[in-house]
Amino acid sequence: MAVEEEQPEKGFVKEIRKQSQDFPGWYNDVVRKAELADYSAVRGCMVIRPYGFALWENIRNALDALIKKTGHENWYFPMLIPLSFLQKEAEHVEGFAPEFALVTRGGGKELEEPLVLRPTSETLLATTLRDYVQSYRDLPVLTNQWNNVFRWELRTRLFLRTMEFLWQEGHTFHETSEEAEKEVYTMLECYRQIAEEWCAIPVIPGRKSEIEKFAGAQYSTAIEALMKDGKALQAATSHYFGENFTRAYDLTFTGRNNEKQYPHSTSWGMSTRIVGALIMVHGDESGIQMPPMVAPIQVVIVPIFRSEAERSQIAAALAPVLEDLSEIRLKQDWRDQRPGFKFSEWELKGVPVRIEVGPRDLARNEVTVVRRYDRAKEAIGLRDLGVRIPAMLKQIQDAMFARAMEFRTTNTVRLDSLPAMVEHFQRGSGFVLTPWCGSAEDELKVKELTGATTRVIPTGSVAPAAACAVCGKPAATEVIWAKAY
RNA sequence: CGGGGCGUAGCGUAGCCUGGUUUAACGCGCGUGGUUUGGGACCACGAGAACUCGGGUUCGAAUCCCGACGCCCCGACCA
Structure with a gap:
């Protein structure tokens, strides 16, 4: 009975702040009062309670089945990774170094080499597979693992950004780039299915810009969803690495031509963040709404x-x-x-x-x-x-998806000039679709002027015969802009 | 890391400015008993806090001063 403000017309809610007036407060109240999760003794970490974990388990089981159906096997790799492993791939370490949590002592004394609590496992996979891959006959290697990862975040929010979170990370290694790139999109499609068909969250699959891509990737793809407050949330990602990691970690195989080659690798992940997305897409003034297919209690x-x-x-x-x-x-x-x-x-x-x-x-x-x-x-x-x-x-289930889709449709606009974008983002967010030349300077300029960033270049979109909305050069693609979580 | 705010019972707060009837109060929650039960019931009784920590001022500190730690918000940062 914490809230003094006037009750909503229906008079059903007493304990949560109003979604329409204080979205972040509403989100926090809902997560905690619905007993999904709570804060823990350590800042930025959370306790996932049985009701929240049951929801995650339902999503996880559906995704795990899809991962297996598409030919992948579950492995487990250790949580502690030698710091030197992470340092071998320059871009990768640059992207992650600020977020490392290090173990420097063990058994009562200083360690020879600090160990990193894994922020992700690319480096460990590439290193380990050196022992298992010799020939093209050993490829592809299609792995997945369900685990926890650590990233030292400054600002955290339950499910959306915590220092420790649960996810699956898939890592695959292929003989050819064609096969690896196909894998990237196969898994992106799995994520789309989980989001749309199980969680009733409409998503836009597509490619991330150079600025927004994963540190160390040749390119990244993602599914992007729109929350009820108009902000975008990346619900899962899938990356193509080419030979970046296998070269850096000297993972080779002897090819059909009897020459030493580097496998083409991928990685892809969906995390407990999807739970936050589900809450922010379907929740209302009375609390959460669980899509029946993943509801812990139907x-x-x-x-x-x-x-x-x-x-x-x-x-x-x-x-x-x-x-x-x-x-x-x-x-x-x-x-x-x-x-x-x-x-x-x-x-x-x-x-x-x-x-x-x-x-x-x-x-x-x-x-x-x-x-x-x-x-x-x-x-x-x-x-x-x-x-x-x-x-x-x-x-x-169908009605929830349809309603979320309708919300997204009415909150997506096409714009074709920078002033229009600036004006639009002053009022709010939502998805903004524009022609774009693809330059990073444009992204930085828009971010500075509006706070919005590129979210995704939708799969299947074609280059419009138009000028880039930001700089006026010929457009190379369409792109979606939004303020993001 | 910069700016602001806050640490009092399981939770949310009042008390602090203007030290002393404070034996630290109230609501929720909790326990027991009873009456209730179709949109968050009510009554009675009860349990539960040396007021974040460490110094200092004072006859006397939750209250004033200094410091530490923790948390929250805004910004920067960010798969």
């Missing part, structure tokens, strides 16, 4: 009763229903709280469907079903739930 049953007799009546009536819904992630809430309290709490936590069962319902052999998506309420016969609930979950 259906919650709130029994309403006054007496022991009513209680057992409800329990008895529910028994066959529970059998019909055995495929659903379902929770019964028999806690000793008033129903209204439970309604609010489950809405805050974003459970897609709530089933209310009380004496009035049972008298008609029905239950009251309420959708979190729009609070639509309807009576459904007890025997129909086994069919109606799965259909409803599917319908909610």
Whole structure:
């Protein structure tokens, strides 16, 4: 009951700041009050609580299945990496050095060489695979690992940027550049599927600019999503390294021509940040909204009763229903709280469907079903739930994606001049699509004038027959600009 | 790293300016008992804080002074 401001019309929320007035405050309240995650003893690190971790697990399981389906195998590499490994690739170390966390002591004495808590594992992969790859017959090597990484961040936010986070990092090594580049886009497509089909988050896949690419990559690709506050969030990335890392780490193979060659490598990752994206795309003034496919709890049953007799009546009536819904992630809430309290709490936590069962319902052999998506309420016969609930979950999943897509569409504009961009970004953000010549000076100029950066050059977009919106030279591509997380 | 703010019970705060009826208060939460239960219930009783840490001033410090540490916000930085 921390908030004194006037209640929203519906009067359902008491504990979270208003999304419309204080988006960052709202986000923070929702993450903590919905019991997804909390701060920890160390600044910038977080405790992921069971409800939040269950959400991550659902996303992870879906992605892990896709990764395996596309031919990759899970490995595990150590978290401690000798500092010298990181220092071998100049661009890479330059990009990451400020974020290193070093271990300098062990066993009570100073270490010969500091160890880095992995910020990412490219260097370790390339080094290790030297022992396993000799011939073109040993390629491709398609690896993935689920782990934690550390980056010493100055400003942190739960899920979006923490010093330690969970992700998967895939690393692959190929005989040819064609094969490696194909891999980059195969994995980007996997990420698109996870984001759009599982998390109901519309994304734009495409290529990052030179400035925005990963340190050490030839080029980077990403999927970009638009949050409800108009800011962009990179939801996953996939990089092409060419021979950059294999040369730097002297990973070679003997090719079909009997000559020593360097494999072409890639890496790609999706992190717990996707959880933050999901919250900021679907959440509203009442809290989170979980897309049914990844929701830790898809259906919650709130029994309403006054007496022991009513209680057992409800329990008895529910028994066959529970059998019909055995495929659903379902929770019964028999806690000793008033129903209204439970309604609010489950809405805050974003459970897609709530089933209310009380004496009035049972008298008609029905239950009251309420959708979190729009609070639509309807009576459904007890025997129909086994069919109606799965259909409803599917319908909610689709509706959530459609609504997010509509938001993105109405918040995407085409502009063709720098003054128009400056004027636009003074009012807010959203996606801004412009013709662009591709020069880094333009990016820096726009960033200085507006705070916005290039997010992505959409896959499949063609060079418009137009002048670059920033400098007026002939455009080489279309590009999306936005203020970003 | 620059600018600003804050450290008082599990959480959110009041008290501080103007030291002493403060035995540090209030709300939420927590425990027990009871009445309740279809949109965040109510009553009663109860547990819970040597006020971030270290110095100093003073007869007396949560309160004033100095220092340290931690956290938050803004900026810079940033897969």
